[in-house]
Amino acid sequence: MLKPNMHYAELRDSYLFARIGAKIKDYQKEHPEARLYRLGIGDVTRPLCPAVIAALHEAVDDQGSFDRFHGYMPECGAPFLREAIASHYAARGVALSADEVFVSGGASDELGDITDLFAHPCRALMTDPTYPAYMDASVMAGREVTRLPAGEENGFLPLPDESAEADLIYLCSPNNPTGAVYDRERLKIWVDYANRRGAVILFDAAYEAFIEDSTLPHSIFEIEGARSCAIEICSLSKTAGFTGTRLGYTVIPRELVRDGMCLRDMWVRNRTTKTNGISYILQKGGAAVFTEEGQRQIFDNIRVYRENARVLTETFDRLGAWYIGGKNAPYVWVKCPAGMDSWSFFDLLLREIGVIGTPGEGFGASGEGYFRFSTFGSPEDTREAASRLERLLKQYY
Amino acid sequence: MLKPNMHYAELRDSYLFARIGAKIKDYQKEHPEARLYRLGIGDVTRPLCPAVIAALHEAVDDQGSFDRFHGYMPECGAPFLREAIASHYAARGVALSADEVFVSGGASDELGDITDLFAHPCRALMTDPTYPAYMDASVMAGREVTRLPAGEENGFLPLPDESAEADLIYLCSPNNPTGAVYDRERLKIWVDYANRRGAVILFDAAYEAFIEDSTLPHSIFEIEGARSCAIEICSLSKTAGFTGTRLGYTVIPRELVRDGMCLRDMWVRNRTTKTNGISYILQKGGAAVFTEEGQRQIFDNIRVYRENARVLTETFDRLGAWYIGGKNAPYVWVKCPAGMDSWSFFDLLLREIGVIGTPGEGFGASGEGYFRFSTFGSPEDTREAASRLERLLKQYY
Numbered sequence: 001m002l003k004p005n006m007h008y009a010e011l012r013d014s015y016l017f018a019r020i021g022a023k024i025k026d027y028q029k030e031h032p033e034a035r036l037y038r039l040g041i042g043d044v045t046r047p048l049c050p051a052v053i054a055a056l057h058e059a060v061d062d063q064g065s066f067d068r069f070h071g072y073m074p075e076c077g078a079p080f081l082r083e084a085i086a087s088h089y090a091a092r093g094v095a096l097s098a099d100e101v102f103v104s105g106g107a108s109d110e111l112g113d114i115t116d117l118f119a120h121p122c123r124a125l126m127t128d129p130t131y132p133a134y135m136d137a138s139v140m141a142g143r144e145v146t147r148l149p150a151g152e153e154n155g156f157l158p159l160p161d162e163s164a165e166a167d168l169i170y171l172c173s174p175n176n177p178t179g180a181v182y183d184r185e186r187l188k189i190w191v192d193y194a195n196r197r198g199a200v201i202l203f204d205a206a207y208e209a210f211i212e213d214s215t216l217p218h219s220i221f222e223i224e225g226a227r228s229c230a231i232e233i234c235s236l237s238k239t240a241g242f243t244g245t246r247l248g249y250t251v252i253p254r255e256l257v258r259d260g261m262c263l264r265d266m267w268v269r270n271r272t273t274k275t276n277g278i279s280y281i282l283q284k285g286g287a288a289v290f291t292e293e294g295q296r297q298i299f300d301n302i303r304v305y306r307e308n309a310r311v312l313t314e315t316f317d318r319l320g321a322w323y324i325g326g327k328n329a330p331y332v333w334v335k336c337p338a339g340m341d342s343w344s345f346f347d348l349l350l351r352e353i354g355v356i357g358t359p360g361e362g363f364g365a366s367g368e369g370y371f372r373f374s375t376f377g378s379p380e381d382t383r384e385a386a387s388r389l390e391r392l393l394k395q396y397y
Numbered sequence: 398m399l400k401p402n403m404h405y406a407e408l409r410d411s412y413l414f415a416r417i418g419a420k421i422k423d424y425q426k427e428h429p430e431a432r433l434y435r436l437g438i439g440d441v442t443r444p445l446c447p448a449v450i451a452a453l454h455e456a457v458d459d460q461g462s463f464d465r466f467h468g469y470m471p472e473c474g475a476p477f478l479r480e481a482i483a484s485h486y487a488a489r490g491v492a493l494s495a496d497e498v499f500v501s502g503g504a505s506d507e508l509g510d511i512t513d514l515f516a517h518p519c520r521a522l523m524t525d526p527t528y529p530a531y532m533d534a535s536v537m538a539g540r541e542v543t544r545l546p547a548g549e550e551n552g553f554l555p556l557p558d559e560s561a562e563a564d565l566i567y568l569c570s571p572n573n574p575t576g577a578v579y580d581r582e583r584l585k586i587w588v589d590y591a592n593r594r595g596a597v598i599l600f601d602a603a604y605e606a607f608i609e610d611s612t613l614p615h616s617i618f619e620i621e622g623a624r625s626c627a628i629e630i631c632s633l634s635k636t637a638g639f640t641g642t643r644l645g646y647t648v649i650p651r652e653l654v655r656d657g658m659c660l661r662d663m664w665v666r667n668r669t670t671k672t673n674g675i676s677y678i679l680q681k682g683g684a685a686v687f688t689e690e691g692q693r694q695i696f697d698n699i700r701v702y703r704e705n706a707r708v709l710t711e712t713f714d715r716l717g718a719w720y721i722g723g724k725n726a727p728y729v730w731v732k733c734p735a736g737m738d739s740w741s742f743f744d745l746l747l748r749e750i751g752v753i754g755t756p757g758e759g760f761g762a763s764g765e766g767y768f769r770f771s772t773f774g775s776p777e778d779t780r781e782a783a784s785r786l787e788r789l790l791k792q793y794y
Contacts, residue, residue, distance in 0.1 A: 001595030002564040003516035004658040008666060015669065043468035053461035056678070057454060063642055064450035070641040071440035105502055105672075112671025113510070116537065119400035120517065136670040140513065167399040198398030237673070244467040245460055246676040261401040269405060272412065273533040274509025275502075276634070279643040279679060281453070 007142045016132055016362035017041055020346070027350055037385035039312075039373045040356040042176065042331070044241045046304060049297030051288045052240065059284035073277030076268055077103030077249070081283045084290040085249050094221045096251060100264060102271065103278050103286070104248040107206050107235035112137055113274070114202070114231065114250065117266050118168055125166035127158055129177055129363030129370075131204070134170045143168070149366045156180040156324055156333065160193040169194060171220075172204040174211060177363045177372040178333040179325015181216050187223050194229035198258065201230040209239040209302055211328045219251075227253035231263070238330065238376075240289045240298045247278070247286040305330055308375040308382040315386040319397045332373040333360070337396035345371050353388035404539045413529055413759035414438055417743070424747055434782035436709075436770045437753040439573065439728070441638045443701060446694030448685045449637065456681035470674030473665055474500025474646070478680045481687040482646050491618045493648060497661060499668065500675045500683070501645040504603045504632035509534055510671070511599070511628065511647065514663050515565060522563035524555055526574055526760030526767075528601070531567040540565070546763045553577040553721055553730065557590040566591060568617075569601040571608065574760045574769040575730040576722015578613050584620050591626035595655065598627040606636040606699055608725045616648075624650035628660070635727060635773075637686045637695045644675070644683040702727055705772040705779040712783040716794045729770045730757070734793035742768050750785035 020040060028034065048056075062068040076082070082098040089096045104110040111133060124138040128147035138145050146164050150156040156178040160166075171190060173182040182190070194201050201220065208218040220226045232251040236242035252264040288294045313326040316334055326332035336345040342359035349355040358374070360367030375382065417437060425431065445453075459465035473479070479495040486493045501507040508530060521535040525544035535542050543561050547553040553575040557563075568587060570579040579587070591598050598617065605615040617623045629648040633639035649661040685691045710723040713731055723729035733742040739756035746752040755771070757764030772779065 002519060002597045002655050004655045004660065004663065005514055005516055006656065006658070008514075008658065008663050011666060041469075045466070045468070047462055047466040048460045050461070053457060056457040056460070060450060060453040060457060063445045063453070064447070065444055069442070069444040069638075071442070072438075072640045105506075105675075108673040109502075109671065112667075117402055117405075119402055122399060133670050136666075140667070140670065200399045241466075243469045243673065244677045246673070258399050258401045259403065261403070261405065263401065266401065266405050269408060269533075270509075270537070273530050273537065274506065276505040276640065276643070278502075279676065280641045281678065282676060 005140065007140050010139050011136055016358070019362070020356070020358065023346070023350065024356065034354050037353075037355045037377070037381045037388070039375075039377055039382065039385055040358050042238070042374045042376055043243050044238065044376045045378055046241055046301045048241050048245065048285070049294065049301065051291060051294040051297050052285045055288035056281060056285040059281040063281060070280040073280050073283065075271040075275050075277045077101065077278065078280070078283045081287045084287050088290050089219065089221070089251075092218060092222070094219055096221070096253070100251055100253050102250045102252065102267060103283060104250055105278055106237060106242070106246045106248040107204065107233050108133060110233050110248055110250050111202070111204070113270070114233070114267070115141055115168070116270060117263055118200070122167040123165050124168045124170065125164060126170040127175075128365060129360060129367035130170065131172060131176050132363065147364060147366075150178065150180075151366055152322065152335075157182055157186055159186060159189050162193075166197065166199050169199055169201045170204065171201055172206070174207040174325075174329035176207065177331055177358065177360065177367065179329035179331040180333070181211065181328045183215065184217055184223060187217055187220060188225075191220070191223045191225045191229060195225050199229065200256070200258070200263075201226075203230050203232045205232050206235045207238055207329055208234065209298070210306070210330050212306070213328050216328060221251065221253070227255040229256065231256065236286055236289055240294075241301060242286075245282065245285065247282050304379060305375045308377060308379060311382055311386045312373055312375060315390050319390060319393050321393070321397050326375065330375045332375065334371050334373065336369050336371055337393060339369070340396075342368055342371055349389070349392075353385075353392050355385045355388055402537065404537050407536050408533055413755070416759070417753070417755065420743070420747065421753065431751050434750075434752045434774070434778045434785070436772075436774050436779065436782055437755050439635070439771045439773055440640050441635065441773050442775055443638055443698045445638050445642060445682070446691065446698065448688060448691040448694050449682045452685035453678060453682040456678040460678060467677040470677050470680065472668040472672050472674045474498065474675065475677070475680045478684045481684050485687050486616065486618070486648075489615060489619070491616050493618070493650070497648055497650050499647045499649065499664060500680060501647055502675055503634060503639070503643045503645040504601065504630050505530060507630050507645055507647050508599070508601070510667070511630070511664070512538055512565070513667060514660055515597070519564040520562050521565045521567065522561060523567040525762060526757060526764035527567065528569060528573050529760065544761060544763075547575065547577075548763055549719065549732075554579055554583055556583060556586050559590075563594065563596050566596055566598045567601065568598055569603070571604040571722075571726035573604065574728055574755065574757065574764065576726035576728040577730070578608065578725045580612065581614050581620060584614055584617060585622075588617070588620050588622045588626060592622050596626065597653070597655070597660070598623075600627050600629045602629050603632045604635055604726055605631065606695070607703070607727050609703070610725050613725055618648065618650070624652040626653065628653065633683055633686055637691075638698060639683075642679065642682065644679050701776060702772045705774060705776060708779055708783045709770055709772065712787050716787060716790050718790070718794050723772065727772045729772065731768050731770065733766050733768055734790060736766070737793075739765055739768055746786070746789075750782075750789050752782045752785055
């Protein structure tokens with residue numbers, strides 16, 4: 001008799017966004033005419049930039065041509081894209097070999113797959129609040145999970161607790177959901193801690209393109225010592241609007257060795273066994289992001305989202321609300337007014353002003369009492385939502 | 398200290414196609430002028446059909462438009478594609494609900510991911526010879542592997558051995574590497590065996606589009622009882638030339654329940670945690686395969702590969718060589734002449750006539766003494782290779 005993976009039975013039943021979806025559906029049934037302002041889920045709204053569209057069309061034409069048709073791609077990524085990504089890091093002062101760069105179908109997919117490199121019974125450490133998929137993937141693998149509480153006292157940027165036993169450390173900076181960003185000094189403390197323990201940091205850099213402050217690190221490999229303790233997982237989803245197009249990349253340095261096994265070499269073996277590479281078409285589109293023209297165009301989009309963030313943070317400044325994020329990050333993490341819990345705040349905003357955000361409690365117990373606003377909506381909706389928030393909330397803060 | 402997954406250390410060092418690649422490289426260094434005829438790796442050579450190309454271009458334009466832009470796709474697949482696939486099965490007499498169909502990034506990727514549904518210490522059964530990735534993925538998960546020898550005595554279509562303990566059964570029909578195809582009666586024996594034991598069959602149907610004999614099953618779900626014991630993994634790679642474009646699909650029926658856990662529901666949870674869906678662009682291209690026009694066009698390509706198969710099988714008929722496949726399958730599996738082992742035969746063909754195939758030994762011990770020819774090459778190369786084979790081999794058979 002085949003035994004299923006019974007760890008799936010330990011997963012919490014309901015998923016944050018499913019619960020939000022159900023609440024919205026109920027509300028729309030009662031108020032079919034209501035206009036909603038969605039600052040909830042972190043999906044982008046602006047189309048792919050022209051340089052990417054042109055490269056995708058060209059690649060599609062290649063796939064329709066006898067002479068230029070591409071069959072199986074190299075499993076770890078097309079050399080043209082691995083090299084473009086390595087050059088992108090080099091321009092930022094991080095030296096990588098192109099064969100330490102792996103092309104992926106996106107950061108979520110990679111976060112799901114990559115933990116196959118680690119023995120199952122290991123201790124995973126993640127912050128609280130955190131992106132729910134880290135937790136669920138760890139539960140599915142039967143890992144023991146420790147949550148490190150984040151809060152106002154540490155600016156939602158917790159540092160390692162020397163008493164906590166951790167083998168696998170999830171860090172996300174700029175953070176989802178809080179928008180908090182580790183500076184070099186604090187990230188160095190994590191790197192040193194991981195090296196001392198022989199732990200491995202899975203560094204989720206999906207939001208790095210939103211960093212404006214030049215003193216903040218975009219990559220963990222800007223920190224000395226990271227090459228022997230970190231894997232960086234990145235994505236074009238937020239950088240270049242690829243949420244529905246799909247493409248990401250992962251960096252595993254050769255110095256990352258545990259028990260004599262080189263994790264980069266293990267990942268090559270994993271990819272050559274468990275994939276047949278990433279779509280040629282998508283890789284050509286992705287390579288266009290790293291051209292001069294592509295970089296200029298993606299930042300035209302990012303600037304729109306940054307302007308949304310400015311509209312929201314200025315609103316919360318005027319309200320006198322406590323918040324972080326919105327600077328160097330596409331999320332604004334706001335303290336709910338008047339001691340309100342985050343689901344009550346969700347209900348209030350939905351019912352009174354048709355604004356949708358994400359309750360902090362959905363990201364972990366330490367998120368209770370906080371609320372996430374995404375800046376990926378349209379400028380018009382964001383401005384309207386901000387003015388509605390200001391009108392409603394001035395009585396609360 | 399993070400422990401790596403030490404099962405990776407149990408993997409065999411060299412990979413079949415890497416060894417072949419090294420041999421070819423050496424040969425080309427010695428004979429830089431030599432023209433080679435590649436009937437080795439199973440990659441397609443014909444471009445995507447016009448209906449798919451048009452759909453891909455249209456989807457790229459959508460991704461460049463504010464009004465038609467698609468962000469995150471549903472994790473289990475776009476409804477338009479899940480429904481198109483369910484209708485494709487319905488036309489063949491297999492009733493499926495669209496939500497039993499999952500869109501994937503390709504069959505290899507799915508074969509790698511899906512075994513997360515099963516407890517790690519389970520017993521995997523696969524035929525010998527077999528597609529190497531089944532074996533390697535099982536070793537990576539620390540599974541105990543039993544090989545079921547296939548040979549001329551059973552037409553390379555082994556039936557279950559009642560004494561073998563198996564939880565997870567890999568079947569591939571039409572088979573890679575042998576091209577042998579299970580008929581309904583023999584597949585029913587496997588389904589009954591799996592149901593009796595509570596085992597689960599992973600049915601790899603990647604080559605089903607090559608079946609011409611209308612009495613042979615394209616899907617395991619044409620067999621009574623399969624809905625309670627089988628997962629079918631399929632791909633557009635060989636059906637529609639998507640090896641470098643990437644798209645596949647998987648069917649998990651609701652009746653597949655073990656220890657009270659519905660594997661279809663577990664897979665929904667896996668996909669929603671560990672992926673953010675498959676590219677909108679690729680799904681639109683994939684949907685075009687299932688239109689009337691798309692079906693007509695993909696079979697124009699498949700007919701070319703079938704004609705290659707005919708050229709090869711007629712050559713082996715004239716030589717009096719023992720072979721299977723090439724009918725209802727894109728591989729021809731030939732017995733090496735004069736008791737030659739399969740790597741010696743590889744060397745002979747490379748050195749004497751510049752023809753590249755795949756040594757049967759690379760697929761398992763029972764493949765020793767046999768050789769795989771792929772029919773995915775160009776018609777010109779296949780005809781030239783066949784006439785060279787005939788001239789060389791008539792002295793051997």
